[in-house]
Amino acid sequence: MESIFKEIVQIMHHDYSGFKDKKGWDNPEHFLQKIKDLKVNNKLTKESFTEIVKDYLLDFKDQHVYFLQNDAVKTRKKEIGFQVRRYDDRLYVTELSSENRLKCGMFFKSLEGLTVPELVELHKRLLFDESAERENWTPILSLYKYGEIEDLNGNQRFFQFNLYEKPPYSPTYSVRSISENILKMTMTDFMDPEAISNMLKENHNLLESTEQWIIDVRTNYGGSDASFYPLLTYVMPEEGVDLEDSEEKMLFNCTNENTKRQLIELDRDIENTQDKQTLLFLNVMRKEWERNKGKGFVEFNFEELFSSTIFKGKKTPNKIVILTDCMCGSSGDSFVEICKQSSKVTVIGRPTKGLNDYTNLVSMKWNNEFELLYPTSRLSRIDNGKGMSGIGIQPDIYIPWSPKHIEDDIDLKTAISMLTSLGV
Numbered sequence: 001m002e003s004i005f006k007e008i009v010q011i012m013h014h015d016y017s018g019f020k021d022k023k024g025w026d027n028p029e030h031f032l033q034k035i036k037d038l039k040v041n042n043k044l045t046k047e048s049f050t051e052i053v054k055d056y057l058l059d060f061k062d063q064h065v066y067f068l069q070n071d072a073v074k075t076r077k078k079e080i081g082f083q084v085r086r087y088d089d090r091l092y093v094t095e096l097s098s099e100n101r102l103k104c105g106m107f108f109k110s111l112e113g114l115t116v117p118e119l120v121e122l123h124k125r126l127l128f129d130e131s132a133e134r135e136n137w138t139p140i141l142s143l144y145k146y147g148e149i150e151d152l153n154g155n156q157r158f159f160q161f162n163l164y165e166k167p168p169y170s171p172t173y174s175v176r177s178i179s180e181n182i183l184k185m186t187m188t189d190f191m192d193p194e195a196i197s198n199m200l201k202e203n204h205n206l207l208e209s210t211e212q213w214i215i216d217v218r219t220n221y222g223g224s225d226a227s228f229y230p231l232l233t234y235v236m237p238e239e240g241v242d243l244e245d246s247e248e249k250m251l252f253n254c255t256n257e258n259t260k261r262q263l264i265e266l267d268r269d270i271e272n273t274q275d276k277q278t279l280l281f282l283n284v285m286r287k288e289w290e291r292n293k294g295k296g297f298v299e300f301n302f303e304e305l306f307s308s309t310i311f312k313g314k315k316t317p318n319k320i321v322i323l324t325d326c327m328c329g330s331s332g333d334s335f336v337e338i339c340k341q342s343s344k345v346t347v348i349g350r351p352t353k354g355l356n357d358y359t360n361l362v363s364m365k366w367n368n369e370f371e372l373l374y375p376t377s378r379l380s381r382i383d384n385g386k387g388m389s390g391i392g393i394q395p396d397i398y399i400p401w402s403p404k405h406i407e408d409d410i411d412l413k414t415a416i417s418m419l420t421s422l423g424v
Helices: 002-014 028-040 046-060 116-122 193-202 204-209 225-235 256-271 276-291 331-339 380-384 410-422
Strands: 066-069 082-087 090-096 107-111 146-150 156-160 173-177 182-187 212-216 250-254 296-299 319-324 345-349 358-366 370-379
Touching: 002 028, 002 046, 002 358, 002 370, 028 046, 046 066, 046 370, 107 116, 173 193, 173 204, 182 410, 193 204, 193 225, 193 276, 212 410, 225 276, 225 331, 250 256, 250 276, 256 276, 256 358, 319 331, 319 410, 331 345, 345 410, 370 380
Parallel strands: 182 212, 212 319, 319 345
Antiparallel strands: 066 370, 082 090, 090 107, 107 146, 146 156, 173 182, 250 296, 250 370, 358 370
């Protein structure tokens, strides 16, 4: 496992697209010594190694970097069965998956005797020093066995955490009418271009005839930008929008290793994709990686994909509200950022996750036991101090998160009220 760790360090120092920006941020010797100490004492396991690597990678402050233990025989991942969100010095239960002893709206005052402010200070690295409403407490809750909770009647007690099998993720791509003139579209990721294409075909008449839309991407786990391109026909105004930004460049770190890894994944995606538009995108990407192999940071040529950078849309819908939150990232970030350029669009909610300073992830695997996913491209905006890490894409109308959101969909009500007041 020492050799694997050294390979990971090599990748993060040469192949990772943020290696120049974050030179000197990490301390690999400290973590390598931890691995050696465990090995000497016969305590080095796959699980302990995984935790050390994850801890090391936190130094890069990039939520687009993942390290996974991928044993083929590994049982389904365990979780505590609920999610929380911090408001002031309380951790409010916002979502239940497997835990039926809790109710949304209850809140934790402490974990194993540590107050929430103490926990924030203790777990700064895991929380990425973000504002309270952007913090992800799931990995932190899993480190504790119990917490002090207050129920909806004001009663306080200690609550012992249980572990449950994590239920399989099922994406949502849906369209429904809210009123005669308003529809709501929900997409929880952009991972399946054919499913999104089918959603648009199946709801064609409704989409073509409804004047006002609400697009909910408050939870969106990303995927491929190619998945949402068919939607832009509806999102953009008739006169069109020039999507080219002369000051913005995406630079791909075309090392030999990155090229080799990207080609493996692109070939797999090409083989498993039937959608023509997505295939064109994947083949152009493949051609550019091959053409620039070994050249370091390079701007790709995407002229074949776009005969013009001016994207013209339809008359209907005439107004779109996009609902966003910090669980919208990666391609979700891209979607919101592009849509904001349309005169039809108003973005409501909270800033997106902000993962796209470093993108186009690739995977390195070790014997089906471990897997490192890391970005291979970076945006030039970073050089101008305009990166989105920890900031996200800002909404036009900011609605701070509060416990009231647990009882009522304030964002959706605000969107409906705004559209109704505008009329048709």
